[in-house]
Amino acid sequence: MENFNFYSPTEFVFGKERENECGKYVKKYGGTKVLIHYGGGSAVKSGLLDRVKASLDSENIPYVLLGGVKPNPRDTLIYEGIELCRKENVDFILSVGGGSCIDSSKGIACGALYDGDFWDFYDKKASVQKALPIGTVLTIAAAGSEGSGASVVTKEDGMLKRDTSSDLLRPRFSVLNPQLTCTLPAYQTACGATDIMAHVFERYFTNTKEVEVTDRLCEAILLTMVKETPRVIADPDNYEARANIMWAGTVAHNDIIGVGRSQDWNSHGIEHELSGLYDCAHGAGLAVVMPAWMEFVYKHDVMRFAQMATRVFGCPMNFENPEDTALKGIYAFRRFLHDIGMPINFEELGAKAEDIPVLIEKFGIGDGQTWGFVRLSAKDIEEILNNAVKAKL
Ligand code: NZQ
Ligand code: ZN
DSSP states (O other), X not given: OOOOOOOOOOEEEESTTGGGGHHXXXXXXXXXSEEEEEOSSHHHHTSHHHHHHHHHHHTTOOXXXXXXXXXXXXXXXXXXXXHHHHHTTOOEEEEXXXXXXXXXXXXXXXXXXXXXXXXXXXXTSSOOOOOOOEEEEEOSSSSOTXXXXXXXXXXTTTTEEEEEEOGGGSOSEEEEOGGXXXXXXXXXXXXXXXXXXXXXXXXXXXXXXXXXXXXXXXXXXXXXXXXXXHHHHHOTTOHHHHXXXXXXHHHTTSSTTTXXXXXXXXXXXXXXXXXXXXXXXXXXXXXXXXXXXXXXXXXXXXXXXXXXXXXXXXXXXXXXXXXXXXXHHHHHHHHHHHHTTOOOSHHHHTOOGGGHHHHHHHHOOTTSOOOSSSOOOHHHHHHHHHHHHHOOO
């Protein structure tokens, strides 16, 4: 196991109707003037926004509102949010929504206290030194942004999707009420489930030896997702299944399962170019990319893939031919994605093979290589994407 520090200071406020306490938590973390940031309408329609406002009112905390965050959140709304925070002397951001809304809030949080262009953080020209504190009321189990320091934003001009990360961007608190996720369309539930599983796989496929605790934690989350996702798709109001998925989404990405081991993240890097170019859901893009990546890299550590196949998907171990077991595990993952309604190839995603050179160009590694479980060249990425074009069951 490698040396590590684990710092995850977010207070998670989990359970039914806990959004009614968000005013109390804003006060606890020092907020005296709040920006409530929300998405395209689901929080308004469900009445959640009104409950959040009432909770702030009950603590006499004034607020301003900024809605309209789109999935794959845009820089343009972040500039608006930064201006609003400065004009209104906002000292706390309360994000009510999914990963896109939280990531947009994080962009505003670091941009509001920065003299330059907030995009410098996403362009890797600057690192975050200060940020407004954030709280979240999560409405979809997916990105894990409610417990992570990461933020992914799309620059409207050129649709360039880039990320930044800092412990200063970790939310002070996150309200996790599984009831709020019951209004999700099945497709968004499945996209979220795919993202959660991808966050685990990015950590599971490691070159670090003897990391039994984190291997087993990863497998526990994957097994939970395999069991609970079909349950909530069949029965959207199943609270217990929603609760398991919601907590799985948080622990899949606050890095408790990733400590002490090398990680990969190439599937995420490649996917961000797909959702940047096509504005598709991140989870749907991962469903197309990740199994294709697995097929490209499994020979690097056949036994690790065979372990995934047997422990997560219940494939019988073929001791004479472990490669066969490894491939059966990858097939089982793709089959699972298909069965929950995810696209598994370019056509189903709405992507085009002729755009592959553009995707690689935007990825921007030139003659270099990525880092991770298997280092990839531009040619390797081209092969992975070509496999994704023609993937089938
Ligand atoms: O905008 P509204 O009306 O809320 O609609 C949203 C949106 O259309 C809807 N939705 C959310 N909660 C709902 C609901 N509809 C009905 N009922 C509810 N309770 O779902 C749609 C998707 O929302 P979004 O926030 O985009 O989903 P998600 O949480 O999957 O976030 C995706 C974004 O997070 C980034 C992705 O790249 C993508 O941009 N990621 C962020 C990470 C991070 N910060 O750590 C890590 C991830 O790997 C990921 O890259
Ligand atoms: Zn993700």
